[in-house]
Amino acid sequence: MLLLGKNALITGAARGIGAAMVEVFAREGANVWAFARKPDEAFEARCAETAQKYGVWIKPVYCELADTAAIKEAFRQVMADKQPLHVLVNNAGIMGEDRMFQMTSEQEMHRIFDVNFFAMIEVSRLATRLMARNRQGAVVNIASIAGIDGDSRLDYSASKAAVIAATKKMARELISVGIRVNALAPGFTDTDLVSGLSEKVVQEQTEKILMKRKARPEEIANVAAFMASDMASYVTGQVWRADGGILS
Secondary structure, three states: OOOOOOEEEEOOOOOHHHHHHHHHHHHOOOEEEEEEOOOOHHHHHHHHHHHHHHOOOEEEEEOOOOOHHHHHHHHHHHHHOOOOOOEEEEOOOOOOOOOOHHHOOHHHHHHHHHHHHHHHHHHHHHHHHHHHOOOOEEEEEEOOOHHHHOOOOHHHHHHHHHHHHHHHHHHHHHHHHOEEEEEEEEOOEOOHHHHOOOHHHHHHHHHOOOOOOOEOHHHHHHHHHHHHOHHHOOOOOOEEEEOOOOOO
8 A cells, every 4th residue: 555654635625536536545545634615414424434444534624725714724623633744635726717818807817826826835834844843745736737738728727837836846945854745737537627518628628638538536546646655755846747648
């Protein structure tokens, strides 16, 4: 098991890639603080079932990531458990409506950046302070190929490009306290973020992919688990694409 004995914090854990990460990380032996936006009985039941299945603990923590005070309160709950933090996965993210950039309001840009970028920075700041106590840790920031290729709406692409730039800077600063920081850039993945797309758009996107299909969330989660594990102990400051083969 890649993450046996590790304690991980995963944001955006209630659905999509985040829900798959909770399952995969537990399967690989990790205990998990599963951050979600709001209380959900089905989510709690799924966490309890997964924890029992793999013999780990999974603790739901509710937090509105656009609210800095709420993030700090959530971390007080984490710290109250008096357990070391070994892994952070900044997975939470949102996507706005599909508009041309001239039609994207400043308010909408702020909403996307508040969750996709600024919340990631605040969560990382608090989490790495805990990791630094033991001078070891791994951070995996979930970016997107949109942040590399710019092949999506402006606000989303720009926010993910910011995540990538921040990842490289964080890696430079945090290696001195034994913390690795990398970014994972998924491609077209079968999640709620793309479920509302038209059949035409889905076909156009899959035609660009060598594998001719969307990724399954668990396939992205598997890569994140490896990046978080000691098997990737010599990897930091990198951006790994998991896109099924999109060649320029």
